Amino acid sequence: MVTKFSRVFALFLALAVVVAVASPAMAQDARVTVTSQKSFDQTVSQLKSNVSQGGMMIMATVDQGNMLSMTGLKMRATLFLVGNPNVGKKLFEQNHAVGLYIPLRVFIYESTDGKTYLSYDKPSAVLGQFKNEEINKTAAMLDQKLEGLAQMSTH
C-alpha cells in the first residue's frame, strides 16, 4: 500500500517538475528575438516600409520609450500592432477569442548593451492553443510573414 502510494506520489512529483520546467521553455520557444544590424531608428523605419510590402499594415503604434519618459526612464522602445483585416477575418471567423493575440505584436527596442532587437511571439505558438485546423494554417502562414519581416527589417 505504502509502495503504491509512493509510486503515485513520485509520478505526480515528476509531472509537476516537467510542467514547471516546460512552461518557461515553451514561452521561450514562442518568442523570437532578432538582433538588428541597424540602428533603432533605421530598424523602425525599415519595419514600417516592409510591413506594407508583406501585405500587412501597422494598425497601432505604442511608443513605450516616449511614454515612459513621463516617469523619468530613458529608453527607446516601440511596440507595433501589425495585421491584415482579411487575414484577421479568417481567424475571427473561427474563434472570436483570437482577438487577444490579433493584431500581432512586434516590438523593437534598444537594449542596455546598445544593440537594437526586434522581438515577437510566433503566431503558431500563441494561436496553437485554440486547437483549430484553420487557425493553425493561418498561423503558420503568419509565422513565415513575420520571419521575413523581421529579417528584412534587421538586415
Added chain:
Amino acid sequence: MKKYFWIATVLLLAAGGPKIFPAALAGYSTLPVLALRLLLPAIAALFVVTLVIWRSQPTIARAVAWGAVAGVLATVPLEVVRLIGFHFDYMPGNLPRLMGVLLLDRFAQGPSTASDIAGWTYHFWNGASFGIIYAVLFGTRRWLGALYGLLLGIGFMLSPVVTSLGVGYFGLQYSYGFPVTVTLAHLAYGVTLGWLLARFLAQDRASGLRSCRTCFPVPGAAPKAIS
C-alpha cells in the same frame, strides 16, 4: 442677493477646470471630451462673466482677475518644488506631461511638444482657478494661503489622480518623498498665492477688497464704490 448669485457663478466656473482631470481618471469620461465640453466653455464663460460684472460687481470681478494672475504666478514655485521632487524620483510621473498626452488623446505615442504645451497650460490654468477661488473666498487674508495650499495638497493625494497612479493614498506605496513633495509644493503655492493676493488686491482700490477682505459683504466694512 445678486452678489451671491455672481459669487456662486464665478466659483462654479472656476472649479470646472480642476475637476475634469480627476473626473476623467475616475472613468466618468475622457479628458479630451471633458476639456471640450466643460473646460473650454467654463473658461469662456468665466471671461464673459468677469467682463459683464466688471462695473456692477467690481469686488468680484477684480477678485477673479487678480486671483487668476496670482494663481498662475503661484504655480511657478509649486512647479519648482515638484520638478525637484521628480528629479529625485519622489514622484511616480511628470503630471503636466501626463495631462498633456491625455488631453490630446495620444497616450500610446507618448508626449510631444504640443501635448507638453497643452499639459502645462492646463496645469497653470488649474493654478489660476484655485487662485480665483481663493481670492473670492478669502480675499486679502495672507496667511490663510498656507492652509489653503495644504488642503489642496491633501485633496490631491486623496483624489482619483493619485489612485490611478497606483501609488496608494498619499502615495505612500511609492515613496515617503511623494507626500513630502506634494505637501511642500502646494504649501509653496498657497503661501505665494496668499502673499501675492494681499499685495495685488490691497493696491487695487477699485476692488474694494482692502476694506471688506473677501467678496462676501462684511458688516461694517462695505466695499468702496467706484468713483
